[in-house]
Amino acid sequence: MAQDFSKLYLIVDWRDDVLMDFVDDLTLEHIEGQLLWEEAWHSCALDGVVVPFEEMDAVKEIAAKRLEYSEEIIEKVLKGKISEKKLSDVLSYSLDKVKPSWAEVIRYYEVALAMYGMALEMRENVLFLLPKLPRLIHRSLFYGIPGKEKSGEYRKTSSIEDAGVPSLLKELTPKDNIEEFMKIWSEFTRLLFTQRWNYTLDNVEFSHSLFMSILPFEYGNGRVGRIIVNMLLLMAKYGNAIISSEEEEKKMYFRGLERGARVFHEQFVSDQTLPMQLAILYQMRRSSDLIKSIMYGLADSYDILLNNYLKDKLVPLSEFVKQSGKKLSEVQRLVRSRKLIRKKVDGEWYVYPEIAPKSLEEFLGYGRMKTVEKESKQNDGAKKKNKK
Structure with a gap:
């Protein structure tokens, strides 16, 4: 028998709806x-x-230089000022040395x-x-x-x-x-x-x-x-x-x-x-x-x-435990299951003090749904987004 994962989809659709308050597309x-x-x-x-995480800044720096060089060199290739072979040499240089x-x-x-x-x-x-x-x-x-x-x-x-x-x-x-x-x-x-x-x-x-x-x-x-x-x-x-x-x-x-x-x-x-x-x-x-x-x-x-x-609205997990009146173990499960919007800072979880809706009915009750089409497609447990 096919399983119903509609509650699982809500953790994504809820976040997507929250994000729509700030980003259209x-x-x-x-x-x-x-x-x-x-x-x-x-x-x-x-x-x-x-x-290792401590090496990632150096990795990003090389990637940024490659992007910069690629844009510069491609422009020169289009103007006939550099050969495609030279372009290949330039773009591969940094990977040869790392x-x-x-x-x-x-x-x-x-x-x-x-x-x-x-x-x-x-x-x-x-x-x-x-x-x-x-x-x-x-x-x-x-x-x-x-x-x-x-x-x-x-x-x-x-x-x-x-x-x-x-x-x-x-x-x-x-x-x-x-x-x-x-x-x-x-x-x-x-x-x-x-x-x-x-x-x-x-x-x-x-x-x-x-x-x-x-x-x-x-x-x-x-x-x-x-x-x-x-x-x-x-x-x-x-x-x-x-x-x-x-x-x-x-x-x-x-x-x-x-x-x-x-x-x-x-x-x-x-x-x-x-x-x-x-x-x-x-x-x-x-x-x-x-x-x-x-x-x-x-x-x-x-x-x-x-x-x-x-x-500015994130609170330490310990504070949310007090605010919600829930046991620490229950709140930790909410974090693991992504029922809370979360961020780790210096090894400690901070969360947005709102829990993901437990059902489609609760989700629709938030009043964030933007279109009738979006509402009808949520009833299918998934959606094709049609943002304008």
């Missing part, structure tokens, strides 16, 4: 700073590429920034690019990175050298015909978003689960998959999800991927791969882990944005 400018760096750090860490882990985080940031800009501009038209997107993103992430000679190539064998993938996924993934399975994935994703638009958050989860059950590349599958997740979210006017690499949340994310791999493996083996058939089966047998990982990632992203506007 998310733009690349909202994302390109802390949001995207947080995502880059966690996404690379999930794949086993960990840069730690490999730094290079991979910088490259993730740069590629995600470009892909998200495209998603925000193209919106639904991104769906027409699905057949080409995975290889384009993979090649962009790993071209020129030492030891990553197969950038942009689907794997030809069962060999998967991917530190960011649970072993069960490697066991259950298709061993060959990857090209054909990726055609199934792109058609599956396109049909979900054209036939079930009101279920955006579900669709993103379904698509990511199938992608990670195929593991089309020998390495870097998680990073490519998570960039596509966020392109689909941004296309639908959500934010980018920062899926956490913290141990307990990483375990939850991996459990969700493993559940999907088990479901889809049975269909791969029996050659039952019609897109809607896959969607119905997954809907019936999914667990809460993967959708929760995506929802928590979105909530964390919104919190970073909201804290810019609510910073």
Whole structure:
């Protein structure tokens, strides 16, 4: 029996409604700073590429210089003042001189920034690019990175050298015909978003689960998959999800991927791969882990944005415990489950003293709903945002 996750969606939709009091539409400018760096750090860490926090300022400085040089040099190329080879040399210089882990985080940031800009501009038209997107993103992430000679190539064998993938996924993934399975994935994703638009958050989860059950590349599958997740979210006017690499949340994310791999493996083996058939089966047998990982990632992203506007209203967790009359353990559960807008300062949680609504009826009672269309689509447990 299909599970109802409508209460889980409320932690995102509530935050989105609060944010609408300050921001009409998310733009690349909202994302390109802390949001995207947080995502880059966690996404690379999930794949086993960990840069110590104290090194991130140096990483960001290199990325800023690369952006500055790229804009300068590209202008000169367009004016015929510098060759394309010289451009390539200039743009790669800083990655040749830094730690490999730094290079991979910088490259993730740069590629995600470009892909998200495209998603925000193209919106639904991104769906027409699905057949080409995975290889384009993979090649962009790993071209020129030492030891990553197969950038942009689907794997030809069962060999998967991917530190960011649970072993069960490697066991259950298709061993060959990857090209054909990726055609199934792109058609599956396109049909979900054209036939079930009101279920955006579900669709993103379904698509990511199938992608990670195929593991089309020998390495870097998680990073490519998570960039596509966020392109689909941004296309639908959500934010980018920062899926956490913290141990307990990483375990939850991996459990969700493993559940999907088990479901889809049975269909791969029996050659039952019609897109809607896959969607119905997954809907019936999914667990809460993967959708929760995506929802928590979105909530964390919104919190970073909201804290810019609510910073004067945040209170220490200890103070909120007194204000609310709740037990400390109960409030800590609210923090973990993202029922509170939160920010950690010097190791201590600060929260916005308002708890996420427990039901759709309570949410609608807040009076923040902006349009009749938005209200009707909330009744489906998910929405296509239609901000003006």
